[in-house]
Amino acid sequence: MQTLVVVAHPERVQSGTQEFLQASAAPFKTVQWHELEAPFEKEAEQRQLLTADRLILQFPLYWYSAPAMLYQWLDDVWTEKFAVRAGNLNGKQLGIVVTTGVADQAYHAGEREGFTLDEILRPFQALAHKTGMTYLPLFPITQFGYQTDAQKQRLLVAYQRYLTEPYPRHFADTEKWFAEQLAQLAADHPDYQLLLDQFTKNADELEQLNDTLQMMRQNEEND
């Protein structure tokens, strides 16, 4: 699966968050990083879109919306003919990584912002709907600067998984994702191999337990 991350950040150079995310994505060969810069070459941008199975739009939240440069790109590149009539985006996935300086809990009815991020970013869901794309759950990053080191470490891996893990997500896919990363680490560190072996064994056991449970539930229903 190929992933294209389209970054729309008017002050990209000063953004520590984007820097962190770019470094997190870097080890994955299947992830392409694309920072928007006007003017846009329509055909080249469209060709790049065609290569992706999963498209990520990544931007800071500006007045409950994306920065103007993202809309400029959409206007110039996502023509009606390309995106709708030719069905070029049909079957692809659309994910949104949105960064905001406001705390998570403010985005709820009755809280300070009054609306959820799902509601605020609804136009992107409509865009996915219109173009036949599968809309992924949002990936919000709130108050990056205030996060602890442990939170940032978890964010790094959660972001990598958002870019590369199959959707819809099942725990078995998550186990497989971690096993793949472990296998790479094991190449130059035998201790990782021991962990990988035990992890895989546990995953198999869980699968067997799950099968047993399904069978028991089935039998009880049939009684």
Added chain:
Amino acid sequence: MDNNYEWMQQQIAQLQENEPAYEKRAFLTAFADVVAEQAKRQTQMQGEIDGRAWDHTRW
């Protein structure tokens, strides 16, 4: 909890202590969470299997 889960968490903590690369330490933090989730699911499923097998209304 199964002993192997405890062993894994110890291994992870040890690797993390000696790991200079930030990205690998981050991976190990997230991996520890997944191993904990495995252990939780194992306990829950085993519990449900035992519970169903010992359901006295079905004796």
